[in-house]
Amino acid sequence: MSMLAPFARRLSLAGRRKAAARRGHAALVVLALLLVTPALAAAAGLTDADYRYLKAQFGLAKDSFTLTNIGAADAEKLHALINDPKDKEFPQRRDLNVADYLFDTEMRTCEAWQLAHAAPSCPQVTDPQLKPGWEIAERNCIACHLTGTTTAPSFFKLAQSGPLTEDRLAATLRSGHQMSPITLDRQELQELVRYINSLR
Numbered sequence: 001m002s003m004l005a006p007f008a009r010r011l012s013l014a015g016r017r018k019a020a021a022r023r024g025h026a027a028l029v030v031l032a033l034l035l036v037t038p039a040l041a042a043a044a045g046l047t048d049a050d051y052r053y054l055k056a057q058f059g060l061a062k063d064s065f066t067l068t069n070i071g072a073a074d075a076e077k078l079h080a081l082i083n084d085p086k087d088k089e090f091p092q093r094r095d096l097n098v099a100d101y102l103f104d105t106e107m108r109t110c111e112a113w114q115l116a117h118a119a120p121s122c123p124q125v126t127d128p129q130l131k132p133g134w135e136i137a138e139r140n141c142i143a144c145h146l147t148g149t150t151t152a153p154s155f156f157k158l159a160q161s162g163p164l165t166e167d168r169l170a171a172t173l174r175s176g177h178q179m180s181p182i183t184l185d186r187q188e189l190q191e192l193v194r195y196i197n198s199l200r
């Protein structure tokens with residue numbers, strides 16, 4: 001026992017030196033994390049440039065229902081899609097990829113919100129003037145027109161191209177426009193047109 005004592009002391013000295021080294025490493029790791037964290041935080045969510053793009057391309061404001069309630073994983077994925085270096089020369093492909101993901105994101109964000117609030121619907125549109133039109137669109141049109149598809153323009157883009165009239169909308173819906181004709185009464189057409197034109 002006594003013959004082992006110096007050994008033990010040497011071991012414990014070595015152990016202490018290692019522990020000290022570990023503490024040094026830990027301090028370095030903490031320092032590195034402190035330096036890297038702001039960069040990570042910026043990369044993980046949506047940046048100001050992303051918000052500007054989403055507003056210009058999809059009419060989605062930073063304080064919109066979707067962008068204020070979006071989950072962290074969706075925000076990260078959207079950021080990656082908006083900034084995909086592969087799409088630098090193909091902005092249209094970027095817009096379509098973002099449109100597809102944005103549509104899913106809007107649906108997911110809404111479902112999560114409804115679950116959390118035990119609510120039957122989401123408050124994406126709160127203006128009482130526009131709500132009836134939005135509800136008709138939600139039932140009949142948003143699958144193709146919320147963020148747009150390869151063939152269908154988003155209602156936002158449609159509104160940008162000029163004011164929609166009831167007659168033009170009625171004619172579009174009657175002619176089928178690449179889908180089975182949708183029949184809506186005059187009042188519903190009016191509500192829809194008011195909602196779509198509000199996106200200008």
Ligand code: HEC
Nearest residue numbers: 140141143144145151152153168169172177178179182192
């Ligand atoms: C299954 C997909 C789909 C659905 C659902 C759909 N649309 Fe469309 N819509 C399209 C496509 C594709 C186009 C573009 C090609 C065309 O005009 O035929 C279009 C074009 C339009 C246009 C532009 C036509 C023009 O005058 O330039 C309007 C307005 C429109 N849709 C309104 C609606 C409304 C309102 C609803 C719901 C009541 C609706 N759409 C539902 C696919 C859809």
